[in-house]
Amino acid sequence: MNLKLANPLWVPVKALLCRATTTRRRNLFTATAINSLDGKKEEVLVVVGGGAAGVYGAIRAKTLSPELRVLVIEKGRFLSKVKISGGGRCNVTNGHCTDTIRLAENYPRGNKELKGSFFYTHGPADTMSWFSERGVPLKTEDDGRVFPVSDNSASVVDCLLHEATIRGVRLERGKSVLSASTKPDGKFLVKVGKRTADVSESIQASYLLIATGSSPQGHSLATQFGHSIVDPVPSLFTFKINDPLLAELAGISFSKVQAKLKLEHPRSDMSKLVQVGPMLVTHWGLSGPVILRLSAWGARHLFTSEYKGLLSVDFIPDINIETAKSLLKQHKLQFSKNKVSNTFPPQFGLVNRFWRYILDREGSSKDTLWASLSNNSLSSISDLLKHCTFQVTGKGQYKDEFVTAGGVPLSEISLKTMESRLVPNLFFAGEVLNVDGVTGGFNFQNAWSGGYIAGTHIGKLASNMSSTERKVVGL
16 A cells, blocks of 8 residues: 555544554555645655654644645654653643743753743643643643643543544554655655665655654754754653662652752752752652752753762751751650650651651660750751751652653754754754753643644645645646
């Protein structure tokens, strides 16, 4: 079966979900099926990558230019990261950052560049409207994260695939774009196939959108067009802490702590390595939003330091140290005959297991009575609550949303159109660029915004070209 993009009503969603037709789908790509339609040249967009940015961009381009032939090539499963994100709920965007300047500050790579027109063109409110208008009601949780009301990422995935289908976007998975180059006429020659097979086929495209996420495939294609790559390193990961006593507290969470990461070779841009938010104790160390944000802002510094550093945590950030000492002294007077391990000031908002951990760190016996605690011990306990240090020995992986820092530098593209500054009609969107956000829906918003902008510009270019061709032939 040839790739007949001339038929805009070809809709392959059922084929994506069924393996019964694999024997009929071995020879999908031919150049001849793309190059002509009743003697007229076609405008073709090839999207490399079937994630959030690629599919969203394809839909937008096809919406603006229905005559444009749009093909999305994905080597794995379409929207796979959308499906697993947020524990299977899909954190669509962040609803608390309506101001674009504030929104841009959530991107360790891109925070300066994204303060311009990027989110003005298509921001969180636009994203939320887009999905809501297409039958996916959304809700904003207390921390700003936006999820489908269904709490099921399938709502988002199905919406995107359905929209692609009704627009006539062609979705093909199981093959990769092996290489791409420009022809003398400015068109792209895209080589497609399976990396494990010797056979490959070529597609001629008018526009090329690379939206491959952090996959090396996208970086390889970018370099083929002369783009440079900022070496990718992991972002959004948990911290490994070598502390057997802490590991015994796995599952304990804190609604608000202040955490500060200190590295061996500090630099002048370390202000973001102090974060406030929820934290979770795991069996290997520490996790939660505050740790993930630290890992994002410190991604490159941690990489160069081999993921070693000192973490200082304030477990009572809303209580200053003098007030903490005063509360402990008052508690000592009130509960002098009680064991220290059984009671503590309720203003601290701790759980008993963690309080006992603090006592172990301080060196106080669990059987000690409050009346026997010296003022020095009270001061030491206060210091530990305000400045508890942990040695970071490595990184874990945030299983719900693996993100990398690095990719095509933003200086090499126009954020107003997402078009390459080096090659006309070559576009990028999503994590293939050197943009990454902290946890909370910001990485998906980058994908929606970039895909929308790229799709808009491609769609307008294709529409203008179609209008010109109709005038030439007198239609």
